[in-house]
Amino acid sequence: MKSFDELSLKEIVDEVQDGFILGIPADYSGVPMKFTKELIKKGVKNLKLYCLPLTTIQGDMLIGSGCVSEIEAAAVTLGEFGMAPRFSEAVENGKILIKDSTCPALHAQLQATEKSVPFMPLRGVIGSDIQKHRKDWHVIENPMRSSGVREEPVLLLPAVQLDILVFHAPCSDRNGNIQIGRRRELATLAHASKKVFVTVEKVLDIDFFEDELSAATCLPALYVNGISIVKNGAWPCALPGVYSSDNEEIKKYSLAAKTKEGFGEYMRYCLK
Amino acid sequence: MKSFDELSLKEIVDEVQDGFILGIPADYSGVPMKFTKELIKKGVKNLKLYCLPLTTIQGDMLIGSGCVSEIEAAAVTLGEFGMAPRFSEAVENGKILIKDSTCPALHAQLQATEKSVPFMPLRGVIGSDIQKHRKDWHVIENPMRSSGVREEPVLLLPAVQLDILVFHAPCSDRNGNIQIGRRRELATLAHASKKVFVTVEKVLDIDFFEDELSAATCLPALYVNGISIVKNGAWPCALPGVYSSDNEEIKKYSLAAKTKEGFGEYMRYCLK
């Protein structure tokens, strides 16, 4: 039998159901843009985006296309090209719920699921309006006698489990192990997700585990439910170590998406 | 100026003071045996060994040589060669304090320090005699409304900071970054230690960060206080990916160390 499940992009898209919590990688971790466009074509609804810890054009497109009801993130931005226009518009007009967070909290909530513990403690944050508005967060007095400061307030964050994670990676090996390099946040995302699908530029006919050094660069196949070969799958975002972002295209998007009409026109061209 | 501090083995040994909490890597993570023998020669006293999560000949030798007052570990064993005789003898005769633990707890306590939080939660363990005897551990009812089971008991483990960590690695690059491959528990150990020293087989005249894949295999120099080039520094233990353990030598030790006299004789030969 085949040592991993090679899927079509459509088969991956079909795994995403309305209302799912979808894991969203940051712009430096391999944004699955081809997948995202197929998802928009399908017309999925009420997604909850969990960003680790931020999203750029991927989140903005999904929001602008009406696929999203809720987003948990530390930031939504187009980086050098300014604010994420569809996101800002949607928040300003109350179209989506934003659970404002901060980067380390987004990491810690997935680490809780990674360890299967109900919560993860975090320092900082206390006294911010982020904390004030998060009813799912909880502050206790440090109960430890042997560590920390006796009775200091400590923030507890809930374990969050993703329904599905999709990201783009340079390659897999012939056994379905995924090269992630030092983008180890992808491992945390995968550990905390019920299902994981990966689009890759190519499949290499080697076994990463044959060599201790290449083993160190991969996410083991045991966390991966299926792989699809998608050339240029992150475009116009970067695939770190493989290709840079297409800044012209992102700029074009940033200008078009300033209005609903401009966004609509851009998406018609881009989904063709 | 030099981009990292190259030290002699003696300079590293001199950093270890009586009473320090010393981080001990497992037999698969690069055991610094040459360093250990120098440490025994120096006659350091009252070390507290924190094993992640176990130790083999390194811990047994240090205990047999009277350098240790306390050890926190999930196991002390010579693996295929049976029990660790000096450890067993020392515990049976009340010469050292053993804080019995379990592997995931030893990882979690360092992860707490890695995140600078006062404690880390863990599931399992409750109802064991390990838990019963650990006065530094604490059980609370799950206070979260949005995660875990309401009011389930959850074990909290204290953050533990190591005074010093020493391990052996295949190589460093010219900037002092250390190749650890997928032995990522070494990163956790380093993050949780005030000072970190590494013995290496060699220094490569490259920069691991020049390439995303080799970057993924290293512990960044920013965590490392000094490096010493020590050929065969793990012998007779293995250096994963480089050389295997010398089973003849470990067997020889396991037989000799069965008695105090045999151990003394072995150490005289081995410290020569």
Add this chain to the structure above:
Amino acid sequence: MNLDIQREELLISQLADLLKNDKHVAVGAASPIPGAAALLAKEEAKFLNKRLRVTILHSNKYNNFTDGARELFDCAAQGRIDTFFLGGVQIDGQANINLVGTGEYPKIKKRFPGSFGSALMYFVVPQIILFREEHSPRTLVKKVDFISAPGVSERDVYRPGGPKYLLTNRALFKFNKNLKKFSLCKINEKETVKNLVKVTGFDFDVDNKISQMPNPDTNRINILRDKIAPMVSEFYPEFANRIWGI
């Protein structure tokens, strides 16, 4: 080819039978027989067009993890490991296991290595197989001197996993969680129930359908000796040499 089945081969075969529904089996420290059983089950699964992952911690080649030594425990806690093996200096009738030593802790009489990861794995892996070759009143006791990990837990404790089987040289027991008691289901052909009662330190039930441990068939023994033995010798050279002379 010599078809005299060795004791270790019989045990490997028994264990492999228990792994047939698994997707991921993990094997911890100092476990050559469970390691061989897992690799055998993986090989046989291929013929049924099924995928069985085997993670053997003490091997580089069969270690699927890349997130450091903690990944085994995280992975198990996530519910991604179906079967794991645990041993014990002592095992008692409620499936409590003791890996620490005999005598009254902390003033211990005979000290053993320690609890390893048992205190988490026993709670989260759905099928824990207890494996202890020596079957005597010394190893299978009424009550362990130290509980490294308890066989059963209070209702409010998070515990998706726990003991399912206990295999020794002499017999295979199933654990009944509700009764908190072992039940004898298979015995070695050289054994009698009567003798087992004598050499077992705890009370146990006897299954209605009690049977003899079946010997591995020719096909299985061939796979084991031809394909699995060389793999085992990579990470347990002493064991492979002793059993198969390789």
Add this chain to the structure above:
Amino acid sequence: MNLDIQREELLISQLADLLKNDKHVAVGAASPIPGAAALLAKEEAKFLNKRLRVTILHSNKYNNFTDGARELFDCAAQGRIDTFFLGGVQIDGQANINLVGTGEYPKIKKRFPGSFGSALMYFVVPQIILFREEHSPRTLVKKVDFISAPGVSERDVYRPGGPKYLLTNRALFKFNKNLKKFSLCKINEKETVKNLVKVTGFDFDVDNKISQMPNPDTNRINILRDKIAPMVSEFYPEFANRIWGI
């Protein structure tokens, strides 16, 4: 060579002056000026035989981390980062910063990207430098509309870090933790204290030793343009092109 100092170069120079005692400076998202300042300080430290590490997250080459995106925060929490830079849509007189938007949350009027890692970094990095080019009553306000991270904390809150400086196009302020107030210490040569009072939305003290922002000397400007500019263009190409035409 053109020695007319550009506005951005002056700011880079001001920031570099604040990094002289550091061992490790980290630079977060969308921060070309702090990034250039950190690299400049690192280059100058070499002449003094000192080692300054610079971690620039948006660069592969200057990103020292290998443990994934969380390592910045873990590393900072461990006390291994001496200086970090934060901005703000609004910054108020108690050094509270707002990165989320204006209007009353959650019914926000104008939405900005979000708080990023500020809510932890502000608590644990000993020297936080607030950097916001626009200096107006719109950016420097009496009270922020949303506190992404507070300038000061209650006594029982763990807080080894916090705001030390605020740099804008017009001035450099020092933050006094005990008074919970900024104090003006350097002003742009084109500025007066009187005008600063007018364009600053919050009350501030004025240092006894107030001085003009010094222009970078020829040596520094040469290093900046010859060595640092090409480095910056690796991770902020748009910025490097705009300022240095490369």
